Amino acid sequence: MSMPLLKVNDLRTHFFTRDGVAKAVDGVSFSVEAGEMLALVGESGCGKSVTAFSILRLIADPPGRIVGGEIMFEGRDLLKLSDTEMRAIRGDRIGMIFQDPMTSLNPVFTIGEQIAEAVSMHRPVSRKAALARAVELLELVKIPDPHRRVQEYPHRLSGGMRQRAVIAMALACEPALLIADEPTTALDVTIQAQVLELISELKDRLGMGVIIITHDLGIVAQHAKRVAVMYAGRIVEQADVGALFQRPLHPYTQGLLASIPRPHVKSTDRLTEIPGMVPSLNDMPAGCSFAPRCPRAIERCKASAPTLDPVGNARKVACFVARQELAA
Amino acid sequence: MTPLVSVSGLEIHFPTRHGTVRAVDGVDLEVNAAETVGLVGESGCGKTTLGKSILRLVNPITGSIRLNGIEISTMTRSELRPLRRQVQMIFQDPYASLNPRHSVGRILEEPLIVHRIGTPAQRRERVAWLMSKVGLRPDAARRHPHEFSGGQRQRIGIARALALEPKLIVCDEPVSALDVSVRAQVINLLADLRKELGLAYLFISHDLSVVEHVSDRIAVMYLGRIVELADRATLWTKPLHPYTQALISAVPVPDPKSATRRLILEGDLPSPLNPPSGCRFRTRCPIATELCAREDPALRTLAPGHQVACHHAS
Numbered sequence: 001m002s003m004p005l006l007k008v009n010d011l012r013t014h015f016f017t018r019d020g021v022a023k024a025v026d027g028v029s030f031s032v033e034a035g036e037m038l039a040l041v042g043e044s045g046c047g048k049s050v051t052a053f054s055i056l057r058l059i060a061d062p063p064g065r066i067v068g069g070e071i072m073f074e075g076r077d078l079l080k081l082s083d084t085e086m087r088a089i090r091g092d093r094i095g096m097i098f099q100d101p102m103t104s105l106n107p108v109f110t111i112g113e114q115i116a117e118a119v120s121m122h123r124p125v126s127r128k129a130a131l132a133r134a135v136e137l138l139e140l141v142k143i144p145d146p147h148r149r150v151q152e153y154p155h156r157l158s159g160g161m162r163q164r165a166v167i168a169m170a171l172a173c174e175p176a177l178l179i180a181d182e183p184t185t186a187l188d189v190t191i192q193a194q195v196l197e198l199i200s201e202l203k204d205r206l207g208m209g210v211i212i213i214t215h216d217l218g219i220v221a222q223h224a225k226r227v228a229v230m231y232a233g234r235i236v237e238q239a240d241v242g243a244l245f246q247r248p249l250h251p252y253t254q255g256l257l258a259s260i261p262r263p264h265v266k267s268t269d270r271l272t273e274i275p276g277m278v279p280s281l282n283d284m285p286a287g288c289s290f291a292p293r294c295p296r297a298i299e300r301c302k303a304s305a306p307t308l309d310p311v312g313n314a315r316k317v318a319c320f321v322a323r324q325e326l327a328a
Numbered sequence: 329m330t331p332l333v334s335v336s337g338l339e340i341h342f343p344t345r346h347g348t349v350r351a352v353d354g355v356d357l358e359v360n361a362a363e364t365v366g367l368v369g370e371s372g373c374g375k376t377t378l379g380k381s382i383l384r385l386v387n388p389i390t391g392s393i394r395l396n397g398i399e400i401s402t403m404t405r406s407e408l409r410p411l412r413r414q415v416q417m418i419f420q421d422p423y424a425s426l427n428p429r430h431s432v433g434r435i436l437e438e439p440l441i442v443h444r445i446g447t448p449a450q451r452r453e454r455v456a457w458l459m460s461k462v463g464l465r466p467d468a469a470r471r472h473p474h475e476f477s478g479g480q481r482q483r484i485g486i487a488r489a490l491a492l493e494p495k496l497i498v499c500d501e502p503v504s505a506l507d508v509s510v511r512a513q514v515i516n517l518l519a520d521l522r523k524e525l526g527l528a529y530l531f532i533s534h535d536l537s538v539v540e541h542v543s544d545r546i547a548v549m550y551l552g553r554i555v556e557l558a559d560r561a562t563l564w565t566k567p568l569h570p571y572t573q574a575l576i577s578a579v580p581v582p583d584p585k586s587a588t589r590r591l592i593l594e595g596d597l598p599s600p601l602n603p604p605s606g607c608r609f610r611t612r613c614p615i616a617t618e619l620c621a622r623e624d625p626a627l628r629t630l631a632p633g634h635q636v637a638c639h640h641a642s
Contacts, residue, residue, distance in 0.1 A: 043507035158596040188370035190593045193578040218580030241584045259512035261541035270516050274509035277477050
């Protein structure tokens with residue numbers, strides 16, 4: 001089998017604060033193939049965004065530092081590159097989209113200038129050619145009337161249009177990998193549908209690998225091929241989307257899936273709750289970090305932390321109880 | 329039976345430098361005692377403004393707001409004060425809606441002080457009761473909001489809304505800022521309180537699956553108007569307005585096997601400063617005709633309890 005496009009191995013990103021070391025990402029491994037969409041899901045503070053920022057080497061130091069692991073991308077370990085080499089990859093081979101389209105655009109430059117900048121940063125083209133490419137890109141992301149829009153400032157565009165402009169910028173150099181961090185969280189539901197459809201379509205058309213970071217399991221089910229569920233800095237379960245939704249193995253995944261309201265469930269039925277809350281990263285329980293909230297925890301879970309081990313085909317889970325049941 | 333709250337012909341306008349925004353533009357809605365009415369729509373459709381108007385936090389230009397049959401839209405502040413106890417509100421952001429300088433005990437006591445209820449000792453007792461009702465330990469009353477998580481803060485907001493024994497609580501996106509696992513806890517808490525205390529809710533949210541879960545009836549708003557109103561099962565299974573249909577099909581279903589044919593709306597919400605002529609939805613509507621540009625569709629009753637504002641719905 002050929003090398004995956006991206007292979008993250010035992011990544012550890014820690015934040016050194018006055019209150020101690022926060023292990024925001026603590027031993028995360030996964031891979032992404034060209035042309036596939038991997039979803040990283042989890043609740044706030046689980047480390048999904050820090051994982052993305054680590055791949056791009058955008059962790060502010062201090063207080064953060066990548067303290068271990070490797071990130072193999074197109075045959076090179078990104079963690080071993082110089083800042084200059086990394087800058088050549090960002091925005092060229094790896095594109096990124098962030099949650100809030102307004103703060104990722106500069107309010108004092110036109111949309112066209114900003115997309116053109118992304119192009120000329122990495123390609124030896126004239127200003128005119130870069131601007132022409134900007135129009136092409138706006139057309140690609142289906143912004144109506146791109147010749148006019150290219151000259152407009154971000155505030156003149158609606159939220160959905162701005163996020164399209166940000167996507168256009170991310171795609172400026174036809175990246176091999178696109179990282180989308182909660183790309184539709186700030187958008188209305190009908191606009192969200194448009195933007196997600198667009199990302200899926202562009203992934204197929206350009207053969208990009210996509211990492212989509214989201215807390216919305218509905219988006220995962222409808223758009224991703226594989227999914228990694230994160231909890232408190234670790235991946236607790238990894239599977240193909242179909243398998244995960246059909247039979248979640250980790251008690252946290254089971255809890256998450258049971259807690260979302262679904263159509264056609266009687267409103268008198270209570271939703272399943274996950275008791276308690278996410279532990280503080282400065283004060284992690286010994287053993288499995290989910291054990292204090294886990295309905296199925298046994299003694300062993302409190303003593304040692306389970307590793308993410310393969311169970312069956314293309315599937316991994318970090319849970320003693322789940323593995324025991326599968327073995328039985 | 330008189331409905332608990334009845335709004336009719338309500339219009340709320342906000343004058344701006346660029347013209348008048350008709351945030352609520354002719355809305356009729358009733359909420360009965362012990363009933364949950366869901367109000368859904370996208371940002372800027374007027375759902376929050378409508379909710380606030382029931383507490384008279386914004387004042388209508390025209391139209392009537394009746395509380396137990398009593399007209400409150402024209403009352404003065406002092407006339408209104410005794411009635412305010414009956415309607416309370418829960419806000420979206422549990423970080424911004426609690427005073428960071430007050431202890432939780434003080435925050436929960438404040439409505440009782442404002443309405444001159446009880447002696448200090450009775451009030452403290454009431455605060456302890458409120459905290460236990462929402463699943464917080466009463467000894468946490470001395471702590472300040474920053475010492476609580478988002479979900480716990482939302483519980484404090486709920487306890488404050490319950491302090492005056494209201495009949496109706498306007499819940500404005502009460503779980504939108506919360507994580508999935510905590511969201512279920514708060515939704516269940518609201519359901520338990522409703523059952524125990526016989527509360528009515530006006531539940532405002534952009535999240536159709538949450539609204540569908542909690543509501544008895546659901547109203548869908550678009551650009552200042554209610555475009556469809558029905559009981560929850562009917563709205564979800566037989567939506568008649570093309571906007572409702574698009575909204576439902578846009579909700580990402582947490583099931584990879586549901587290969588629903590998605591009806592994706594083109595374009596953006598038009599500016600509320602300058603809504604389209606005739607039907608406001610026609611610029612994004614897949615079935616719009618020339619009639620829709622000319623004539624504004626009225627909310628018609630097509631089946632008992634099912635109202636739709638569309639020329640082509642039947």
